[in-house]
Amino acid sequence: MNFLEVNDLKTYFFTRWGTVKAVDGVSFSLKEGETLGLVGESGCGKSVTCLSILRLVPQPAGRIVGGQILVQGEDLLKKSEEEMRKIRGAKICMILQDPTTSLNPVLTIGNQLMESIKIHLGLKGQKLRERAVKMLEMLRVPSPEVCLENWPHQLSGGMRQRVVSAIALSCQPLLLIADEPTTSLDATIQIQFLRHLRELQWQTGLTLIFITHDFGIVARMCDKVAVMYAGKIVEMADVRDIFNRPLHPYTEALMKAVPKLEEKVERLVNIEGEPPRPYALPQGCTFTPRCASKKERCQPDQYPPVIETKNGHWVRCWKYV
Amino acid sequence: MFAVRGLGFLNFLLQLKRYLLKLKSRKFPIIPGSIISLFIFMAVFGEILSPYPATKVSLPEKFLPPFFLTKGSMDHPLGTDMLGRDILSQIMAGARPSLIVAVAVLAFGGLGGTALGIMSGYYGGKLDVILMRAADSTIAFPIILAAMLLAIILGPSIQNVIIAISLIIWARFARVIRGEVMSVKERDFVALARVAGASGTQIMFRHIFPNVAHTMVVMLTLQAGYTIIVEATLSFLGAGIPPPTPVWGGLISRGREYIRIAWWIPFFPGMALALIVLSFNMLGDWLREIIDPKLRQV
Numbered sequence: 001m002n003f004l005e006v007n008d009l010k011t012y013f014f015t016r017w018g019t020v021k022a023v024d025g026v027s028f029s030l031k032e033g034e035t036l037g038l039v040g041e042s043g044c045g046k047s048v049t050c051l052s053i054l055r056l057v058p059q060p061a062g063r064i065v066g067g068q069i070l071v072q073g074e075d076l077l078k079k080s081e082e083e084m085r086k087i088r089g090a091k092i093c094m095i096l097q098d099p100t101t102s103l104n105p106v107l108t109i110g111n112q113l114m115e116s117i118k119i120h121l122g123l124k125g126q127k128l129r130e131r132a133v134k135m136l137e138m139l140r141v142p143s144p145e146v147c148l149e150n151w152p153h154q155l156s157g158g159m160r161q162r163v164v165s166a167i168a169l170s171c172q173p174l175l176l177i178a179d180e181p182t183t184s185l186d187a188t189i190q191i192q193f194l195r196h197l198r199e200l201q202w203q204t205g206l207t208l209i210f211i212t213h214d215f216g217i218v219a220r221m222c223d224k225v226a227v228m229y230a231g232k233i234v235e236m237a238d239v240r241d242i243f244n245r246p247l248h249p250y251t252e253a254l255m256k257a258v259p260k261l262e263e264k265v266e267r268l269v270n271i272e273g274e275p276p277r278p279y280a281l282p283q284g285c286t287f288t289p290r291c292a293s294k295k296e297r298c299q300p301d302q303y304p305p306v307i308e309t310k311n312g313h314w315v316r317c318w319k320y321v
Numbered sequence: 322m323f324a325v326r327g328l329g330f331l332n333f334l335l336q337l338k339r340y341l342l343k344l345k346s347r348k349f350p351i352i353p354g355s356i357i358s359l360f361i362f363m364a365v366f367g368e369i370l371s372p373y374p375a376t377k378v379s380l381p382e383k384f385l386p387p388f389f390l391t392k393g394s395m396d397h398p399l400g401t402d403m404l405g406r407d408i409l410s411q412i413m414a415g416a417r418p419s420l421i422v423a424v425a426v427l428a429f430g431g432l433g434g435t436a437l438g439i440m441s442g443y444y445g446g447k448l449d450v451i452l453m454r455a456a457d458s459t460i461a462f463p464i465i466l467a468a469m470l471l472a473i474i475l476g477p478s479i480q481n482v483i484i485a486i487s488l489i490i491w492a493r494f495a496r497v498i499r500g501e502v503m504s505v506k507e508r509d510f511v512a513l514a515r516v517a518g519a520s521g522t523q524i525m526f527r528h529i530f531p532n533v534a535h536t537m538v539v540m541l542t543l544q545a546g547y548t549i550i551v552e553a554t555l556s557f558l559g560a561g562i563p564p565p566t567p568v569w570g571g572l573i574s575r576g577r578e579y580i581r582i583a584w585w586i587p588f589f590p591g592m593a594l595a596l597i598v599l600s601f602n603m604l605g606d607w608l609r610e611i612i613d614p615k616l617r618q619v
Contacts, residue, residue, distance in 0.1 A: 056515055060446060089518035101509040106531040112510075115527070116517040167517065 001073065003032040003207050004053075004175060009067035011045075011052045020278040022048040022062070024231035030224070032174070033201065035208040037222035037239070039215070039254065041275050045231040046211045050177045053209075054092055055084050071175065090120040093168035097180040099160035103152035110148030113167050120171040135166040139196055158189035165197070172204065179211045194220060215258050219243065224312075227251045230276055230286040232303070237313035247315040249293045285318065293319060350607045353600035360597050364417040372397075372407060375414035375567045379405035384583045400585040402576065408585060412593050414567040419597070422483055422552045422562075423545045430487030431544060434494025435537045439525055441495060442502025453499065456492035464489050465554055472560040479562050486551050494540055501533045535609065542605030546598035553594055569594050 011023040023045045030036050038046045051057050052064050055076060069076040071091065079087065096102050104112055113132045117123055123131055129148070136144035139162040152160060161181060168176060178197075182190040198221065201208060210221055218225055218239060226236040227250065235248040246252045253271045273290035276282055282289055284300045291298075298304075298318040307321060308314040363370065382405035386393040393400060399408040441452040459467075471485035505511065506529060514524050555561030556570025564571060569590040576586030 054516055056512070085518045085520060087518075088516050092516075094513065094516040096509045096513065098509060102513055104510040104514075104528050104532070106534075107527070115514075115519070119518055119523075164513070167513070 002029040002070075003034075003072060005029040005068070005070040006049075006053070007068040007070070009049065009052055009069065010065045011048050011057055012063060012065050013058075013061045014063065015061055018279045021231050021281070022278070023052060025067075026228075026231075026233055027067075028224075028226055028233065028236060030207055030209075032207055033205045034224060035201070035210060035222045037218040037225045038209060038211045038228060039213070039218060039225060040228035043275060043278065044228045046228055047179055049228075050094065050179060050209060050211060053175075053177065054088055054094060055079075055081075056088075086120070089116045089173070090171045091173055092175045092177065093171075093173040094177040094179065095161070095164050095168050095181045097183050099157055099164050099184065100152075102164045103160060105152050108148065109150050109152065109155070109163055113148070113163065113170060116167060117170050131170070132166075135170045136163070138169070138200065139163075139166045141166070158185055158193065161185060161189075161193060162196075165193075169200065169204075169206075173206070175207045175209070177209045177211070180213070181210075182212075182214075182217065190217075197221070215243075215255065227254070230278075230281055232286070232316065234287065234317070235315045241310075241313045247309060247313070247320065248287075248317050249291050249319070250287050253290075253292065285316075295319075297321070350603050353603040353607075356596055356600040357604065360416045360593075361420060363413045364420045367413045367417055371410035371413045373410045375406065375410045376565065377406060377410075381405065384579070386583070387585050387589075399589045400583070402572075402583070402586045403579055408572075408589050411567045411572055412569070412590055415569045415572060415590065415593070418479060418562050418566055418568050419549050419552060422479065422486065423548045425483040426486045426490055426548045427541050427545060429483070430490035431494050431537070431541050433487070434491030435498050435533070437491065438495035438498030439502050439529055439533065442499040443506055443521065443525055443529060449499070452495060456495045459489060459492035460496070464551065465558070468551060468555055469558060469560040472555055477560060477563045479566070482552055482555060482561050485555070486548055489551075490544060490548065493544065494537070497536060497540060498533050501536050502529055505529050505532045539605050539609040542601050542608055545605075546601035549594065549601075550598055 006029070007027050009023055009026045010021070013020040013022055026045070026049055028036065038049065040046050048057065048062070053069055053076070055064070057064060064077060067077070071087075076084070076087070103109070110129075110132060113135065114128050117128055117131055121131070132148060133144045136147055141147050141159060141162050147155070147159075147163070152163075155163065161184075165181075181197075182193055185193060194217065197208075200206060208221070210217065212218060222239050224236065225239050225242045226233045227242075227248065228234065229250050235242070235246070235251050237247075242251065243255075246255055250271075253269075256269045257271065259265060259268055271290055272292075276286055276289070284302055285291070285298055285304055288294050288298055288300075295318075304316045304318045304321060306314050306316055309320060367375075379401075382397070382401050383403055385397050385401040385405070387400040387408075388395050388398045397407050397409070399412070401407055402411070437452055441449045467489055468482075468485045471488065472481055475481035475484065506524075511524060511528055514528050519527070552561060553568070553570035553573070556568045557574040558570075559574070561570055562568045572590035573587040573594075576583070576588075576590070579586055
């Protein structure tokens with residue numbers, strides 16, 4: 001059975017200027033211990049997809065209007081807010097891009113780390129402290145006892161991200177959503193951090209969703225990749241297939257935009273045009289206006305259907321219909 | 322001549338620099354601190370310390386000037402009023418109602434306003450609209466008139482002065498705190514607290530309140546001065562604490578008629594008022610600096 005199954009998820013924002021279909025019919029599934037990479041330009045709906053899984057879509061404009069989110073067979077969209085609170089933090093956790101704002105500046109590390117352990121595991125006193133120290137040790141924080149007494153501003157960025165992860169992992173969640181967790185870290189710290197995360201995943205069987213812009217991280221961390229464009233997943237495949245044989249023109253373009261070390265380039269490749277305005281998405285395939293391989297076959301008023309080219313590799317493009 | 326002048330200017334610059342350095346070192350402001358302590362001391366032990374009972378009338382001794390004027394003496398260091406009551410004793414006795422009003426108003430209006438501001442900023446939506454329109458109308462209404470109306474409707478007494486000023490001061494707290502909360506609640510740690518399964522109340526108490534507490538404390542000290550002034554104004558206008566209790570506003574009001582022949586009757590209570598308000602403001606500035614966690618020394 002799949003650990004996580006998202007079926008036809010739709011999250012819309014109802015604003016004064018119109019309806020924004022931030023997530024429009026997204027489906028994917030993950031087995032326990034797998035890692036999914038969510039890739040796409042800013043504003044394509046990656047983060048909203050993840051917030052929808054946590055049922056934390058920004059209120060009051062945003063609303064999940066349809067679909068299913070099954071975690072171990074249970075539909076999260078049918079849970080009450082009270083039940084969701086018990087699931088968040090205990091089963092599903094999240095780490096965010098910027099560790100400087102992820103920690104409350106007026107509380108000590110220990111105070112914040114012990115908060116969710118207290119909420120979800122109900123530990124107290126010495127046991128609570130031991131658990132907190134163990135978590136910091138697990139993420140290789142040097143002298144964890146001292147760290148517990150520190151304030152967030154006394155730690156470096158890499159250390160803070162480890163603390164944030166320790167908080168996220170403290171209640172042994174089954175699913176961790178990492179929203180560009182390494183963007184604000186420098187390259188060496190990035191690799192260290194990713195390595196620890198990978199080790200933890202092997203130890204605990206954690207399922208991961210990785211939101212990122214960085215194909216290097218995708219290659220290093222992920223089993224599966226989903227490429228999103230304007231609220232829809234346009235291509236999804238195993239990580240090898242994506243790198244070896246990208247099918248969707250958008251995926252191809254993204255890959256080309258990554259500068260390569262061995263080639264000398266004058267100008268970096270970019271994708272022509274701009275991402276479509278969310279209030280006025282083009283009819284039919286939303287990528288058509290920027291697509292390098294658009295032809296007459298592309299039907300102007302219909303979104304391309306899902307085409308599965310081989311087991312587990314599917315794409316939404318008229319090219320393969 | 323020029324050389325001396327140049328030296329004087331240099332000296333002035335040096336002193337200015339020393340003064341600026343002193344400001345930077347964020348030491349406890351000793352003078353305002355001791356002035357406030359002195360007034361608190363007077364408020365608590367007024368009867369024991371004061372040379373005369375504050376309301377003791379002694380007509381032969383009326384209009385005695387303060388000690389540094391020719392007819393003055395150390396018997397009445399700050400002189401006497403039109404009924405021969407000792408001004409110093411009255412100022413000492415007046416410290417108590419002023420500080421009681423300030424503390425009570427800040428406890429009800431200040432903390433209440435902070436709580437409403439946090440709720441307004443955190444929940445947003447209709448609650449926010451209602452609370453903020455209420456705060457807007459409170460602030461737009463002339464504060465003295467509002468307090469006077471309330472004091473007149475409720476009748477002049479110390480409780481009613483407290484209620485009246487609290488009903489006005491909450492809006493200032495609510496507005497400022499709400500603005501801070503709006504920015505704090507968008508920070509990632511609040512989102513992560515929700516991801517970690519914290520409830521709205523937990524987030525407001527544990528994550529939002531400590532982040533706006535420094536603003537609240539600074540507001541409390543700054544508004545303490547303001548509250549004392551409003552109380553004095555109300556008493557001055559006769560809508561505050563009623564006469565037998567000696568209050569600074571009342572002293573100034575009664576002394577006003579005799580300002581030509583005995584300026585010291587309104588002057589010294591006015592000075593007391595100015596001193597304590599200034600001290601509270603300076604203390605507030607100092608507090609803001611030390612409470613900010615980013616400025617805290619390791």
